[in-house]
Amino acid sequence: MKALVYQGPRDVAVVEVPDAGIERPTDALVKVTSTNICGSDLHMYEGRTTMETGRTLGHENLGEVIETGSGVDRVKVGDRVCLPFNVGCGFCANCERGFTGFCLSVDSDTPGGAYGFAAMGTYAGGQAEYLRVPWADFNCLVLPEDAEEKENDYVMLADIFPTGYHATELADVSPGESVVVYGGGPVGLMAAYSARLRGASQVLVVDRQPDRLRLAEEAGAVAVDDSGGDHVDRILELTGGGADKGCECVGYQAHDPQGEERPEATMNDLVASVRATGAIGVVGVFLPQDDGAPNDLAQEGKLPFDFGQFWFKGQRIGTGQANVKAYNRRLGRLIRHGRAKPSLIVSHELPLDEAPSAYRHFDDRDDGWTKVVLKP
Numbered sequence: 001m002k003a004l005v006y007q008g009p010r011d012v013a014v015v016e017v018p019d020a021g022i023e024r025p026t027d028a029l030v031k032v033t034s035t036n037i038c039g040s041d042l043h044m045y046e047g048r049t050t051m052e053t054g055r056t057l058g059h060e061n062l063g064e065v066i067e068t069g070s071g072v073d074r075v076k077v078g079d080r081v082c083l084p085f086n087v088g089c090g091f092c093a094n095c096e097r098g099f100t101g102f103c104l105s106v107d108s109d110t111p112g113g114a115y116g117f118a119a120m121g122t123y124a125g126g127q128a129e130y131l132r133v134p135w136a137d138f139n140c141l142v143l144p145e146d147a148e149e150k151e152n153d154y155v156m157l158a159d160i161f162p163t164g165y166h167a168t169e170l171a172d173v174s175p176g177e178s179v180v181v182y183g184g185g186p187v188g189l190m191a192a193y194s195a196r197l198r199g200a201s202q203v204l205v206v207d208r209q210p211d212r213l214r215l216a217e218e219a220g221a222v223a224v225d226d227s228g229g230d231h232v233d234r235i236l237e238l239t240g241g242g243a244d245k246g247c248e249c250v251g252y253q254a255h256d257p258q259g260e261e262r263p264e265a266t267m268n269d270l271v272a273s274v275r276a277t278g279a280i281g282v283v284g285v286f287l288p289q290d291d292g293a294p295n296d297l298a299q300e301g302k303l304p305f306d307f308g309q310f311w312f313k314g315q316r317i318g319t320g321q322a323n324v325k326a327y328n329r330r331l332g333r334l335i336r337h338g339r340a341k342p343s344l345i346v347s348h349e350l351p352l353d354e355a356p357s358a359y360r361h362f363d364d365r366d367d368g369w370t371k372v373v374l375k376p
Contacts, residue, residue: 001016001017001018001019001020001128001129001130002014002015002016002017002128002129002352002353002376003015003016003017003056003124003125003127003128003129004056004057004058004125004127004128004352004355004356004374005017005053005054005055005056005057006044006045006051006052006053006054006055006056006057007053007054008047008053009045009046009047010045010046010047010359010360010363012045012057012355012356012359013356014352014353014355014356017056017128019130020124020128020130020131020132021067021132022067022068022069022132023132024069024071024134025069025070025071025072026069026071026072026134026135026136026137027068027069027072027132027133027134027136028065028067028068028069028072028075028081028132028133028136028140029065029066029067029068029130029131029132029133030061030063030064030065030066030081030083030126030130030131030132030133030140031063031064031065031066031129031130032061032062032063032126032127032128032129032130032131032376033062033063033064033080033151033375033376034061034062034063034151034152034155034373034374034375035058035060035061035062035126035127035128035155035352035373035374035376036058036060036155036156036158036159036160036371036372036373036374037058037060037127037355037358037359037362037371037372037374038059038060038159038160038186039185039186039187040059040117040285041057041058041059041359042359042362042363043118043253043285044057044117044118045057045359045363046292046363047292048253048287048290048291048292049118049119049287050118050119051117051118052118055116055124055125056116056124056125056126056127056128057116057125057127058115058116058125058126058127058128058374059085059114059115059116059117059125059126059158059159060085060126060155060156060158060159060160061082061083061085061115061125061126061131061155061158062080062081062082062083062143062151062154062155062158063080063081063083063126063131064078064079064080064081065077065078065079065080065081065136065140066130068136069136072136072137073137074137074140074142075136075137075140075142079140079142079143080142080143080147080148081133081140081141081142081143082140082141082143082154082155082157082158082328082332083115083126083131083133083139083140083141083158084100084139084141084157084158084159084162084324084325084328085114085115085117085158085159085324086100086101086103086112086113086114086321086322086323086324086325087103087106087113087114087115087120087121087123087134087135087139088100088101088103088105088106088113088135088138088139088325089103089104089105089106089134089135089138090135090137090138090139091105092104092105094111095138098323098325098326099323100323100324100325100326101320101321101322101323101324102320102323106120106121106123107121107122107123108120108121108122112321115131127352127355127374127376128352128376129352129376138325139325141157141325141328141329141332143332144332144336146336150335150336150343152343152346152349152373153335153340153341153342153343154332154335155373156190156342156343157324157328157331157332157335158324158328159322159324160186160187160190160342160371161190161194161327161328161331161340161342162322162324162326162327162328162331163187163190163283163321163322163324164186164187164188164189164190164191164192164193164194164249164283165190165191165194165197165322165327165331166281166283166321166322166323166326166327167181167187167191167194167247167248167249167281167282167283168191168194168195168198168245168247168281169281169318169327170247170279170280170281170282170283170317170318170319170320171245171246171247171279171280171281171318172245172279172281172318173194173195173198173200173245174198174199175198175199175200175201176199176200176201177200177201177202177243177244177245178200178201178202178203178204178239178243178244178245179192179195179200179202179203179204179243179244179245179246179247180203180204180205180206180224180235180239180243180245180246180247180270180273180274181195181203181204181205181206181221181246181247181249182206182246182247182248182249182250182266182269182270182273183205183206183207183248183249183250183251183266183284184205184206184207184209184212184213184215184216184223185207185212185249185250185370186345186370186371187249187283187284188205188207188212188216188247188249188250189205189212189215189216189219189345189370190342190345191247191249191281191283192205192216192219192220192221192247193219193220193340193342193344195245195247196219196220196221197334197339197340200245202222202238202239202243203220203221203222204221204222204223204224204235204238204239204243205219205221205222205223205224206224206226206231206235206269207223207224207225207226208225208226208227208257209365209367210367211347211367211368211369211370212370213225215344215345215370218344219344222238224238226257227257228257229257231269232269232272232273235273236273239275241275242273242274242275242276242278243273243274243275243278244274244275244278245274245278245279245280245281246270246273246274246278246279246280246281247280247281247282247283248266248267248270248280248281248282248283248284249283249284250266250284251263251284251285251286252284252285252286252287252290252293252298252301254266254284260294261293261294262294263286263290263293263294263298263303264303264304264305266284267282267303267305267306268305268306271306271309271310271313271315272306272309274313274315275313276313276314276315277313277314277315278313278315279315279316279317279318280315280316280317280318281317281318281319282317282318282319282320283319283320283321283322285321286301286303286319287301288300288301289301345370345371346370346371346372346373347368347369347370347371347372348369348371348372348373349372349373349375350372350373350374350375351374351375351376352374352375352376354374355374358372358374
């Protein structure tokens with residue numbers, strides 16, 4: 001089968017690899033019909049992780065079940081399914097508590113597994129023609145009858161829609177509150193979109209890419225351009241002294257307007273932008289080790305954090321990757337009933353063969369390349 005594999009920093013290629021197949025009785029085999037390029041894929045693409053060469057990328061996947069193992073009961077051949085990027089068993093102590101992003105049964109040295117992701121098990125990614133799904137009865141979200149018609153919406157349930165929503169959950173966004181989101185990429189836009197779904201009265205999105213700022217406005221948010229460096233003052237002015245809640249959707253590769261990498265920038269800006277006693281949800285990726293970081297501290301996964309101001313303001317922070325299964329069924333109902341359309345951020349639909357070029361455009365932040373859906 002064809003698959004997109006990682007060959008080294010900024011080097012991916014579509015090649016022939018051994019066919020995916022059933023390995024355990026609880027597996028399903030899915031023919032992939034949509035798979036997204038995620039901002040997290042770029043961390044691996046740029047060589048900033050421990051991603052092994054030869055592995056297939058892709059953790060935002062949707063497709064049709066074409067085979068099931070003898071131990072699969074609920075999921076049937078012919079079902080159209082969306083796969084959470086988390087691989088979870090459903091029965092370990094963490095999965096039982098809803099923390100499927102930190103499954104203890106996955107083949108990883110740390111809690112949590114994912115398709116085609118560094119340091120999260122050996123599971124092949126779905127930027128390929130076929131994908132093996134472990135613990136299929138638990139991991140497959142079977143989609144309703146409009147699955148094909150709204151496929152670009154439903155595929156967002158694999159990661160970015162639940163992850164954006166998770167940011168607002170961690171920040172405990174409530175109706176009538178003001179929310180500032182740092183990062184106008186796909187997850188940041190979904191966080192802003194989710195804040196509005198949760199009833200926020202005012203949502204601000206901080207970024208400097210014109211296409212992202214335009215999309216933020218289309219999603220009903222106030223766009224705040226941080227290229228001039230006065231964005232915190234602007235937020236304080238617009239919110240009357242600070243947003244009630246904040247969301248970090250950039251992560252450890254945050255840059256200042258001059259292009260210098262400052263991994264602590266968005267965290268400290270959020271402390272300054274959120275009012276006293278406010279809450280901050282952090283879903284941007286931060287790593288315990290980053291050999292490509294700009295300084296010794298950051299290489300060890302550590303930040304010069306404005307803790308004194310954070311403590312003095314009595315703020316609180318929630319962190320971590322989204323436990324997708326906690327949200328995907330409910331968010332899927334919003335799509336089904338026309339209450340949510342996360343595909344609003346999709347800029348390109350491309351065949352799998354064009355994935356290497358799409359990675360280059362997305363990594364270069366070329367104008368208009370906001371979200372790519374690959375169609376194997």
